[in-house]
């Protein structure tokens with residue numbers, strides 16, 4: 001690792017109704033922000049004031065009303081490019097991440113869209129490469145079945161490789177625009193791809209000038225081995241869901257070590273787990289908010305998924321009774337770690353089956369939920385950062401906008417005071433925020449090598 005001082009990174013993982021399934025039911029929460037441009041602008045501006053690295057919007061290509069009690073904000077949302085282009089127009093610094101599912105897309109389209117957005121945002125764009133978490137998407141794209149993991153990642157690898165080369169179609173100096181001679185472009189600096197591969201045939205060149213960042217930073221977030229390989233090969237940031245620090249450290253070290261196989265170094269790649277901070281001005285206030293949210297969950301207390309999670313059948317145990325002996329679990333260590341998190345959130349050891357269920361329901365998407373005052377939340381962030389379990393966090397406010405406002409106004413200043421987080425942006429582009437240099441154009445480099 002280089003001796004450059006590590007700096008914490010913070011992004012927003014937007015759930016317009018909050019990450020907590022009942023977040024939207026709080027009296028102070030917005031319920032209809034997903035389609036309100038003014039609301040989205042104010043969120044982005046809050047992030048800029050707090051010097052966040054980025055605003056991230058996930059995406060899915062299928063929906064249904066039965067998601068409402070678990071994932072209300074995932075049912076309906078704006079199309080990412082449309083929304084992010086709109087946000088780019090009212091912000092200046094914040095990095096902007098669009099999610100594109102390669103399984104249902106074409107590289108030429110995606111190269112064009114991302115490059116366009118990078119121009120419109122003056123170099124603030126990044127692309128979250130996903131291969132699709134929702135198999136139902138197949139039926140919206142004239143296919144019978146969602147491809148299996150192998151096929152999706154074979155496709156994604158070639159897809160990303162083609163997009164990256166398309167971005168380099170036009171060298172930075174290709175545009176002469178000489179009014180006297182009438183020469184607009186130097187044709188020797190424009191490059192066709194003539195790509196013919198297993199999955200794609202793409203002639204090129206792209207019909208958009210090279211993006212301001214040269215190469216647009218990539219992110220990925222899968223859990224499978226193939227996804228980790230794709231991340232180690234191409235990504236600048238990896239999102240992940242981690243709730244236990246020791247496992248997060250193993251994941252962190254494992255992915256960073258893989259970068260060498262692809263001629264990269266661990267400094268090229270940042271690991272950012274999700275974090276759900278339930279912040280109160282005091283610990284008591286945070287705990288009260290957690291209880292309020294738990295009481296608002298709409299649920300039939302189906303204990304089966306929770307039983308599977310902790311390896312112990314909870315059916316037959318009274319909801320308001322104590323937890324059974326965890327030694328009975330088929331995975332007692334795992335169960336203890338999960339129960340510890342629920343105890344931490346509830347603020348006491350003797351939690352009931354109902355309280356464990358509340359924690360499980362609140363974290364169904366796999367991200368770490370912590371409850372506390374600003375110092376307590378900052379302590380956890382600092383610990384994970386210093387122990388190399390994370391390079392930063394993808395912040396998922398439990399409700400909106402209050403959950404984000406409290407974090408931005410009360411936790412960020414603590415992190416800044418501790419010297420962990422920036423007080424001013426270092427530059428203007430997504431690359432600048434992560435200290436990533438702008439890569440040379442591969443075709444220009446090849447030409448220079450040939451003429452030497």
Ligand SMILES: Cc1cc2nc3c(=O)[nH]c(=O)nc-3n(C[C@H](O)[C@H](O)[C@H](O)COP(=O)(O)O)c2cc1C
Pocket residue numbers: 057058059060099101129130131132133134149220221222223224225226227239240241274
């Ligand atoms: C923090 C995080 C965010 C994700 N966001 C999305 C998303 O917006 N859209 C999506 O299709 N998949 C998303 N995923 C899922 C993965 O990117 C991946 O496409 C999916 O898990 C299938 O790949 P896998 O088999 O490698 O896990 C996300 C995963 C994580 C951990």
